[in-house]
Amino acid sequence: MSDKKTNKLNRRTFLKIAGAAGLVTGAGVMMPKDILSARPEKGGNGKLNFEVAPGQLDDYYGFWSGGHSGEVRIVGVPSMREIHRIPVFNTDVGSGWGITNESKKLLRGKAAGDTHHVHGSYVDGTYDGKWLFVNDKLNNRVARIRIDYMETDAIVDVPNIQGAHGLFPQRYPKTEWVVVNSEFQTPVPNDESNAKNFNNPQEYYGMHTIIDAERMAVVCQVMVDENCDLAATDYKGKYSMCTSYNSEKGVTISEMLAADFDYLIVYNWERIKKALAAGKYKTINGAKVLDGRKGHSDLTLRIPVPKNPHGVNISPDGRYAVCCGKVSPTVTVVELSRLDDAFAGKIKPEDCIVAQPYIGLGPLHTTFDGRGNAITSVFIDSTNVKWNIDKAIQAEKEGEEAKKKNPHIVDVLDIHYQVGHIMATMAETKEADGQWLVSLNKISKDRYINVGPLKPENDQLSDITGEKLRHVHDSPTYIEPHDCIMVRRDIIEPKVKHRVEMFDHPLAVTKSGVERKGKDVTIKMTANAPLFGLQEVKLKKGDKVTLIVTNHDEIVDLSNGVAISNYNINFVIGPYQTKSVTFTADKPGVFWIYCTNFCHALHLEMRMRLIVEV
Ligand code: CUK
Ligand code: CA
Numbered sequence: 001m002s003d004k005k006t007n008k009l010n011r012r013t014f015l016k017i018a019g020a021a022g023l024v025t026g027a028g029v030m031m032p033k034d035i036l037s038a039r040p041e042k043g044g045n046g047k048l049n050f051e052v053a054p055g056q057l058d059d060y061y062g063f064w065s066g067g068h069s070g071e072v073r074i075v076g077v078p079s080m081r082e083i084h085r086i087p088v089f090n091t092d093v094g095s096g097w098g099i100t101n102e103s104k105k106l107l108r109g110k111a112a113g114d115t116h117h118v119h120g121s122y123v124d125g126t127y128d129g130k131w132l133f134v135n136d137k138l139n140n141r142v143a144r145i146r147i148d149y150m151e152t153d154a155i156v157d158v159p160n161i162q163g164a165h166g167l168f169p170q171r172y173p174k175t176e177w178v179v180v181n182s183e184f185q186t187p188v189p190n191d192e193s194n195a196k197n198f199n200n201p202q203e204y205y206g207m208h209t210i211i212d213a214e215r216m217a218v219v220c221q222v223m224v225d226e227n228c229d230l231a232a233t234d235y236k237g238k239y240s241m242c243t244s245y246n247s248e249k250g251v252t253i254s255e256m257l258a259a260d261f262d263y264l265i266v267y268n269w270e271r272i273k274k275a276l277a278a279g280k281y282k283t284i285n286g287a288k289v290l291d292g293r294k295g296h297s298d299l300t301l302r303i304p305v306p307k308n309p310h311g312v313n314i315s316p317d318g319r320y321a322v323c324c325g326k327v328s329p330t331v332t333v334v335e336l337s338r339l340d341d342a343f344a345g346k347i348k349p350e351d352c353i354v355a356q357p358y359i360g361l362g363p364l365h366t367t368f369d370g371r372g373n374a375i376t377s378v379f380i381d382s383t384n385v386k387w388n389i390d391k392a393i394q395a396e397k398e399g400e401e402a403k404k405k406n407p408h409i410v411d412v413l414d415i416h417y418q419v420g421h422i423m424a425t426m427a428e429t430k431e432a433d434g435q436w437l438v439s440l441n442k443i444s445k446d447r448y449i450n451v452g453p454l455k456p457e458n459d460q461l462s463d464i465t466g467e468k469l470r471h472v473h474d475s476p477t478y479i480e481p482h483d484c485i486m487v488r489r490d491i492i493e494p495k496v497k498h499r500v501e502m503f504d505h506p507l508a509v510t511k512s513g514v515e516r517k518g519k520d521v522t523i524k525m526t527a528n529a530p531l532f533g534l535q536e537v538k539l540k541k542g543d544k545v546t547l548i549v550t551n552h553d554e555i556v557d558l559s560n561g562v563a564i565s566n567y568n569i570n571f572v573i574g575p576y577q578t579k580s581v582t583f584t585a586d587k588p589g590v591f592w593i594y595c596t597n598f599c600h601a602l603h604l605e606m607r608m609r610l611i612v613e614v
Helices: 003-020 101-107 192-197 269-277 336-343 389-398 400-404 489-495
Strands: 060-065 072-077 081-086 118-123 126-136 141-146 151-157 162-169 177-184 204-212 217-224 231-233 239-244 261-268 282-284 287-291 300-306 312-314 320-324 331-335 353-355 363-368 373-378 383-388 409-414 419-424 436-441 457-463 470-477 484-488 513-517 520-528 536-540 544-551 560-564 569-573 578-584 589-594 607-613
Touching (some): 060 489, 101 151, 101 578, 126 489, 141 162, 162 239, 204 239, 217 269, 239 320, 261 336, 269 287, 312 363, 331 336, 389 400, 436 484, 569 578
Parallel strands (some): 363 419, 520 544, 536 607
Antiparallel strands (some): 118 126, 126 141, 177 204, 204 217, 231 239, 239 261, 261 300, 282 287, 320 331, 419 436, 436 457, 457 470, 513 520, 544 578, 560 589, 589 607
């Protein structure tokens, strides 16, 4: 199908669904003339080169979520080369994640996940290069990745929620808290003790959960009537916020689309801390649950926004929250300095809104170039729309006539096709540098050679240094990044180690040997290419075996793989790293343990026998 046809189809379906609920023309939703007719001509004045020659390094570390692959990826920007994968909520036989004892301890039996939002830890409004945090929408968890090893080092289960979605770390003064939202409302608690409410959606609630970044434990949850979709924190450490598209408490699409307005909900951290200190919470499934429901508390502020909003992003100067309308073709600009007065009751919540410019059909997410411009992804139109924040605010002041001319629109870039998140380099920090933009497009269709029914996603790179957005590169990606951040290399690279500290692992092996206590056998083994520390190990059928291996090779990049034939065991260990597995020797016979990760001219000879005697 041609792109035109697909876009039309998408537009039609959208209008049908939206129209059925009587929405698009509803109050508060403008439909000015299609701005695309006034589209500035193609081509930009940016001059950046995306090509990175052999031996040259990228300027940015891109951290991509992997969607329902459950992982996080490292992509070099601007080359868009996928450099590494960090397993998080998935099983990854390449590294042994989900197979080793160390990873199983974190996964606790759940080696599937759905990562959407990956963000870095902050100090004073910019990345400190210490941690990444990522949500698991499937099993309602938050994981932390330590950047020095680029490995997941903690996973916290979040109780009382489903659809753990928007996630954002505290930006100022540093990341002590991380917030995560529940996109799906559920009964609270959601178990047999509350069975009377299973069929009563009016008693389903959303949660804005606060997690302690250091301890990776739930600090508290703020319960609201609405669902909590995307998340953001301000640059002052005072507020976090979420968009909500289901203020209706609907359980069907048309119910969720019934109202003309939903909300941007703002959470007041000072009041949350006071409420916690005053014991104003109920403990439910181990979490302190505060009441943030409408009319029940002063912890929350609801700013009405049209209609089923999606992304909320904060401008790098910390002044504005930009909230995308999704079903409304507008974005809503909220001035954050007005929140204090709104919480104090001096102004109405809607008085925090300073502009509501037209963007296009299906605005989803916004990013920033650090020069006063915002760029918004528009799903139905398949465009990235660059617009000027000050001009939008100015036109709003001047009134409807000024607004109709759409003076805020700077450029409209066609993308291929159906964009979700977009992100500019450093855009979620006060150091937004307006160099590159990545458009994470959901549908690649005819953009690559045909690989069957499941096509890759298409990540498009644009040079945004000029007035116009200049699309320069396409890059296919495996299932299914939703969001990414791009961090300057000088922030990350000095923090990343070439080898782990050997004794970070309490079981690091310095001397190979076998210990037996009844049926419990511990095999301790070194690996040093091309030799395992043992030539053979004899077991009895039924032994419960723990194999611990430490890689003693000090050469950078020299990893050893440890695989046990027919025992479904396979993991890799980097220099000085230790990993372990536990299994039952239930099959008698001779089984070769071999190195999977090519390590030496005698790599193929790097193997030993596991003899399981009857
Ligand atoms: S969501 Cu996927 S495109 Cu999970 Cu951030 Cu908007
Ligand atoms: Ca709604």
